[in-house]
Amino acid sequence: MGASQQCVILGRGPTGLAAALVLARAGYQPLVIGPPPRAAPSGALQLASNGFEALRQLAPQLAEQLLAQSTRLTEIEIKTLSDGTRLGHIEHGPHLYAGVSRTALSKLLVAACQNTGQVDFIDTSITHITEQAGGARLLTEQGEILLADQVLATDGPHGVGRQFVAPQQTPRATTQLALRASLPKAAVPAGFASPATRLWLGTACHLVSYPYGPDGTVNLVLALTPRAGDSADQAARSQLSSSSVLGWLAEAVQVWQPTPLWQASVLDCWRRGPVVLAGEAAHLMPPHLAQGFGQSLMDIAALAEALADEDLPRALSRMAAARAAAAARIARRAETAGEVMRLGQPAASWRDKLLGLTGGAVLDSFLADVWQLPELPEARS
Numbered sequence: 001m002g003a004s005q006q007c008v009i010l011g012r013g014p015t016g017l018a019a020a021l022v023l024a025r026a027g028y029q030p031l032v033i034g035p036p037p038r039a040a041p042s043g044a045l046q047l048a049s050n051g052f053e054a055l056r057q058l059a060p061q062l063a064e065q066l067l068a069q070s071t072r073l074t075e076i077e078i079k080t081l082s083d084g085t086r087l088g089h090i091e092h093g094p095h096l097y098a099g100v101s102r103t104a105l106s107k108l109l110v111a112a113c114q115n116t117g118q119v120d121f122i123d124t125s126i127t128h129i130t131e132q133a134g135g136a137r138l139l140t141e142q143g144e145i146l147l148a149d150q151v152l153a154t155d156g157p158h159g160v161g162r163q164f165v166a167p168q169q170t171p172r173a174t175t176q177l178a179l180r181a182s183l184p185k186a187a188v189p190a191g192f193a194s195p196a197t198r199l200w201l202g203t204a205c206h207l208v209s210y211p212y213g214p215d216g217t218v219n220l221v222l223a224l225t226p227r228a229g230d231s232a233d234q235a236a237r238s239q240l241s242s243s244s245v246l247g248w249l250a251e252a253v254q255v256w257q258p259t260p261l262w263q264a265s266v267l268d269c270w271r272r273g274p275v276v277l278a279g280e281a282a283h284l285m286p287p288h289l290a291q292g293f294g295q296s297l298m299d300i301a302a303l304a305e306a307l308a309d310e311d312l313p314r315a316l317s318r319m320a321a322a323r324a325a326a327a328a329r330i331a332r333r334a335e336t337a338g339e340v341m342r343l344g345q346p347a348a349s350w351r352d353k354l355l356g357l358t359g360g361a362v363l364d365s366f367l368a369d370v371w372q373l374p375e376l377p378e379a380r381s
Ligand SMILES: Cc1cc2nc3c(=O)[nH]c(=O)nc-3n(C[C@H](O)[C@H](O)[C@H](O)COP(=O)(O)OP(=O)(O)OC[C@H]3O[C@@H](n4cnc5c(N)ncnc54)[C@H](O)[C@@H]3O)c2cc1C
Pocket: 010, 011, 012, 013, 014, 015, 016, 033, 034, 035, 044, 045, 046, 047, 051, 124, 125, 126, 127, 154, 155, 156, 157, 158, 159, 160, 178, 180, 221, 259, 278, 279, 280, 281, 287, 290, 291, 292, 293, 294, 295, 296
């Protein structure tokens, strides 16, 4: 058992890495603990204007590098999954919205942490946390004990951080799966590769597609509830093969990667003793508004702001207090969006008619509120 670490970050996902960067720049020496990824994180995510603005405030150079390796998306196009009827569109105008490779994001964050010379990493998992004498005692999977004055747990919704802070609030699964796949630009029709997000609304299911990365690889996420006994691939094929415009996808994608979808769950209180949560550990939300990581960046931006005039324990508390209600509001909106996207018949037809009549204006005003930019201090170089 060594000396007590001032600040341990649990989890080396994008939230943990962004937090490590901010703490190092504020003069701390964070120790990041987490298993090294077995493979480079696959696929992509959409980073909307609020998340991008938070990243720019935290690390302007990194935000520019990420943008250079991403596809800037100009609009969201909404169509029916059955026959591709265009229901409406939302233009992003001057606001940044991009398809971002998860690998590029992770590599840039790791490199930025390493460049500070202040961030240490330990490749292991923590199996147990206890509170002890004003700090935390962390048990590694090798049976070693680490002491920490403060722990920022960014180890996701199923990690030990959340179990320690809110043991009663275990995330609950839904029956829905997100089936993920990527296709090279050359394997998709031209319309698919243009720089837009496409939302294809079906009956009790929807598909989202958008290009990402400089080469315009297309990311696909199909959300559905498989019939009992169906594999992910069977469920995707049976859903897509009935579409007159997306039937080709049933053949083009050989393997869909299933990810369970969870009910939204944002904790009211993100701190217990020396452990504070951030990122998906604190606010689990369905991916239907593409806000999960953007909200995590807003957590870390709030931490950076608080660190400018508070010590670490107070800054962590201030971040948690500032972000809990805001993240809960977005999570509720993501749940609502999910409910609308998985409507069955006849409600799905009414939804499509309404969207068609308003040309997406209903969705536009719903999203404008979600994409409100964070109020942050001046960017640091
Ligand atoms: C289908 C889908 C699509 C999505 N699309 C978008 C999108 O378009 N835009 C967007 O902004 N967000 C999106 N998201 C959400 C986004 O992926 C998450 O918000 C983001 O990955 C969360 O990052 P995180 O660092 O908080 O958690 P994670 O990425 O879950 O990282 C947690 C880390 O903690 C580590 N860990 C776990 N347990 C332990 C332990 N016991 N000890 C030590 N380390 C541990 C893990 O190994 C991992 O590295 C999507 C999510 C899904 C499922």
